[in-house]
Amino acid sequence: LEIVLDVLDEVTDPLPDDIRASEGLLGFRDALQKVHRPAEDSEWKAARETLRFHEALILQTALVRRRRRNQLVQSTPRTPGEMTNTFLKGLPFTLTEDQLTVVEDVHDDIASGHPMNRLVQGEVGSGKTVVAATAMVTVAGTGGQTALLAPTEVLANQHFRSLIQTLGPDMAASLNPVLLTGALGAAERKKALLAAASGASQLVVGTHALLGENVQFADLGLVVIDEQHRFGVDQRDALRHKGSHPHVLVLTATPIPRTVAMTVFGDLDVSTIAVLPQGRSPIESHVVALADHPTWY
Numbered sequence: 001l002e003i004v005l006d007v008l009d010e011v012t013d014p015l016p017d018d019i020r021a022s023e024g025l026l027g028f029r030d031a032l033q034k035v036h037r038p039a040e041d042s043e044w045k046a047a048r049e050t051l052r053f054h055e056a057l058i059l060q061t062a063l064v065r066r067r068r069r070n071q072l073v074q075s076t077p078r079t080p081g082e083m084t085n086t087f088l089k090g091l092p093f094t095l096t097e098d099q100l101t102v103v104e105d106v107h108d109d110i111a112s113g114h115p116m117n118r119l120v121q122g123e124v125g126s127g128k129t130v131v132a133a134t135a136m137v138t139v140a141g142t143g144g145q146t147a148l149l150a151p152t153e154v155l156a157n158q159h160f161r162s163l164i165q166t167l168g169p170d171m172a173a174s175l176n177p178v179l180l181t182g183a184l185g186a187a188e189r190k191k192a193l194l195a196a197a198s199g200a201s202q203l204v205v206g207t208h209a210l211l212g213e214n215v216q217f218a219d220l221g222l223v224v225i226d227e228q229h230r231f232g233v234d235q236r237d238a239l240r241h242k243g244s245h246p247h248v249l250v251l252t253a254t255p256i257p258r259t260v261a262m263t264v265f266g267d268l269d270v271s272t273i274a275v276l277p278q279g280r281s282p283i284e285s286h287v288v289a290l291a292d293h294p295t296w297y
Helices: 002-007 017-023 028-036 041-072 082-090 097-110 128-141 153-175 186-198 233-240 258-263
Strands: 117-122 145-149 178-180 203-206 220-226 247-252 269-273
Touching (some): 028 041, 082 128, 082 153, 097 117, 097 247, 117 128, 128 220, 145 233, 153 178
Parallel strands (some): 117 247, 178 203, 220 247
């Protein structure tokens, strides 16, 4: 380190002079010197603040550039029509103001002609499923398919049942949902794969099994990902690449502070459902003592 600092040439500072001055930050070379060779505590602290600012700015800039590149890509516009109106009118409840706002955000995105990349966050029971179902119906109304990726088989089965219930018998029959998980037998798996590839099913719910090379879609228009942080970047991209720049909707019940949303999820637009629907039973959490009762698993 001593040798490196002694022979270090001038380094390019990623910060413009006006930003560095307004934030009271050190020059890049000065920060590198003082973080390793401080004469007093105030020097390494000032250097650390400068390098932290560099890291945050570079990350944000990279995310903004990626978002701009996505906005230049063309995607099939998906405009809500009669099928969407029929679905919304047939719901046995009234959407909350938050749900209506998020539905409007999603519809604006998918009708824009550019791929949507939106994160919807809300507590368990806040009504994210009906928002996703509305987007699925809208995409189906334009002839497109939806793939919903869940991190576990339990959640995939839960989403499958919940979506069928939310869609109602008529709409479910129209979309013909199929479930694709690793637990399926050979005959069931072949049937699900054929339904996806032929377009007979406009809603395919599954786990990592959706990412297999033999899984194909006739017209993948929307990818819905439950709890995105449970999947790697390559896994998410593998599903998106099964369509021609499909729209992406991410659902999460994990609270995401604004600072994290701006960094880790900076390439996504963020919508929040903050209010639980009226009449919804309160959410209860329980500790299951599997160590004491392993058979409960």
